[in-house]
Amino acid sequence: MSTPDELYYTNDHEWVRIESDSATVGITDFAQDQLGGLVFVNLPAPGEGFVAGEVFGEVESVKSVSELLAPLAGEVTEVNAELEGAPETINNDPYGAGWIIKIKLSDPAQVGDLLDADAYASVIA
Amino acid sequence: MSDFCRDQGPRPTLYESSRPGARCLRPPACDSAGISAAALFGAYARTSPPALPQVSELEIMRHYDHLARMNFGVDTGSYPLGSCTMKYNPRINEVAARLPGFAQLHPAQPDSTVQGALRLMYELQEDLAAASGLPGVSLQPAAGAHGEYTALMVFRAALTATGNPRKKVILPDTAHGTNPASVAMAGYDVVTVPSTEGGLVDMEALRAALDKDTAAFMLTNPNTVGIFDPQILEITRAVHEVGAFAYCDGANLNAILGITRPGDLGFDALHINLHKTFSTPHGGGGPGAGPLCVSAALAPYLPGPVAARNSEGTYERMTPSASIGRVRAALGNFAVFVRAYTYIKALGAEGLKGVAEQAVLSANYLRVCLQDSFPVAYDRICMHEFVLSGARLKAETGVSTLDIAKRLLDYGFHPPTIYFPLIVNEAMMFEPTETEPLAALDALADALKTMAEEAKTDPELLKSAPHTTPVRRLDEAQAARNPNLRVVHRFCS
């Protein structure tokens, strides 16, 4: 399972790419593999705010539903609308075209609470 | 399975084979012909007809004959689907339900004209009370989940009468999905407690969760791993100590008929799946019936009307004094009651006890026959069902429980319940029921043994199974990504 070094991770199998005060969020290669073919993604609306750990959406496979938890507090600035018609993009390219939302961080210091690639790799080992 | 063959897969729907002008059912010509929708309904008249099929009766019969031949029922072969009690559906039950004196009754007929039907319902209530040890019975709920929901609403009403409906309902992690869903519909919060390593209720966790906010504890007993929880009296006592109700999900009642009664175990309420324990057919998903049995204290809250016998010995509809109200129209799934009643009259007290004895004996026999091929999740005496784990086989060969289930179809068996309960990895839950012949149990055991070997020598054979069914494995992801839920003829909003 790939765990790119430049990303941060959560114990709930999400990845976060930090660019100044904004973060791009998706689910990890491990997560997509465990879930199997995704069939639906329930996305928030841009402008919605979440605290860290709050449910911001869901991904569904044929026989499972998984909640997506906001890794960091902030406001959704953009959602990956491509996923609505092609949720399998997450399976095919979890760290690239399969990104899920972008957040404007309300407390960038929370980044310190995330896992680095090595720490996450040991979570899924 | 010899009578299934690949070229018998789905064929065009009747909607697609429709031909303008082909016809079947018509009403007799009537005097007032010439009347039109426009004349009757004005602005509310339909202007374009619904695109329903236009076909002849023979085409319909051939269509449904073809569809029937693509289906697997209890009459087709062994159906060891755990927690579903796929026993034989006696044909006398079907004949009885179709008697004009039952099938052609209107629910609004006065009681005086339906004395036989009300008497049947009354006696069925009495027999279900006798079997459950719970004297209050309402036949109204239409299915097991509906019975659960009704029970929770009865608890809510009884608790509200004491001033506080309370907030939460506790379930073990082995519960059927309908339990938490019913709890949510009844307006309660779900609290899940883990099971012990032996598959039983964790008393410590239960006691920690029980408090004055607890409205009820719901338990399937025997539970969904096929074990009768020997702590049951302690469990129901603990539930009552905080003023909560103990609810028994009756899905597994088949195992204890005539042996013990949920009422004697301290339960306050129980739903009974007539389509499991009392042999009424599952119908490809229904209709069933989920009568609710409750303690005397809860009986006033039951949904009505129920059947009652008055002092003159005649039967009447009666709504309990503090009824929560209806949970549906009419009196319940009456045609299902007729079948269950017929079954109870045929078997009688001894026969019903014999059902539980043989169901438990057959399950234990199958468990012992299979334990060399697959590890039993809880290796002990079971009740009417047991759970195997395919985890070891998957680790060794890559062949999953799903693959095993699909390969069983090639051997002519319906698969067991799979991936339930959730606490067992790669679970396969077998419930042979009392009506399966010994030769069929042996054949099932042989098939699983052979498959365990096949998994080692030719895993692809299982991963690509089934090979002999009307269709092969389906692209379920495609079905969910781009739902196609009807034949599209024209624009519907």
Add this chain to the structure above:
Amino acid sequence: MNYIPITTDEREEMLARIGVATIEDLFCDVPAEARLNGGLDIEAGLEEMQVAARLDALARANRSAADLVCFAGGGSYDHYQPAFIDNILQRPEFFTAYTPYQPEVSQGTLQAIYEFQTGICELSGLGVANASMYDGASALAEAALMACRIKRGRSRVLVAGSIGPEKIETLRTYAQAGAFTAEVISEDAYTCNSDLVRDALRDDVAALCLPYPNYYGIVEDIAPLIAAAQEAGALVILDCNPLLLSVLKSPGDLDADIATGEAQCLGNALSFGGPGLGFFACTEALMRQIPGRLVGKTVDISGHDAYVLTLATREQHIRREKATSNICSNHALNALAAGAYLAAAGPEGLAQIALAACAKARRLHDALIATGRFRDPCPGAVFGYEFVLEWCGPGPLEQAYDALIKAGILPGIRTGVAGLLIAVTEKRSDQEIDAFVREVSSYV
């Protein structure tokens, strides 16, 4: 009688294989103090011939529609059930099968339900229909719950009182759980007061439930109310008679969001009111909030068409307490019958059946008024094949009703003090209608 195939010798063989001496040993986990020692208090079993005689006697203790001519409706209708339907229902491959969770050996049930869904979509004019609900009343209650999920923060559900007493009562029961409040407008009136509905429509209303036609048979002028509800941001739920949807403008064309109703009228037996057949349809936009099972079309790995239960993540076995409903068993076999009925009737036949019933209803309506013993409480109302009249003949209605029963006529459903709700299906002959009128005229 029993249905156990295991012989005594086989039992011994099985016990030996398990390694226990007696069957009793298998029940070791049941606490001794809770054991049932005296046996069940249920009468001894009978042989099949005796059971058949017992059931036959009970059935004969009823007066069925075979000898009590049925003019009652209220959701259960005595339509003609074509002979072939019961022949299909008796195919054991259909009726002894479980829920089609193993699609490779359940294509029959699955395709039949897919066709049923198609038929309900065609009648309702809505894009999605589920595999069935228990009955019309519980389907309506589920629709109210669905509307509250969709319209988060809104919890008032307005209900036209003319939707009928059993549906109102069912909604009120479901409302006790707190997800919504059921506000019944114009209860006990034959039609709903539009002004009261408009006054009640505010931004906290999740749904407006309207009957089409109503319990009293009347097609009310619902279009303006639908528009008003939508303006207030509420969903519109129409409770429909699906047979009449062959001749009535569809709920989709009326801009309803959800259509529910009792579909026993489509080829299913009366059976004392159960099992009925709840249908449930909604717009495609609401698809992911619909309760119950859905069958979808897909392909198998060989690329052949095939059917499967789909969008199951809405359901209780996956989403558990967050499911769109707790429903598991539904009324699949009744839906199969309805699907076959719709195919047999077709668009033209179904409309002819509906119109024949409407024509006969008018004939009886006018003839009963002409006796001078009934008055029409809603003169000029647009009705289908059911209507309400009020008794103005000699004595109380109760006595006249009993006299009609004695004469072999089930004259309808009593409503209020003097009201009689009368349904006339296509099955009622001119002779039966004339006999009803004659009995009313000659009643003293």
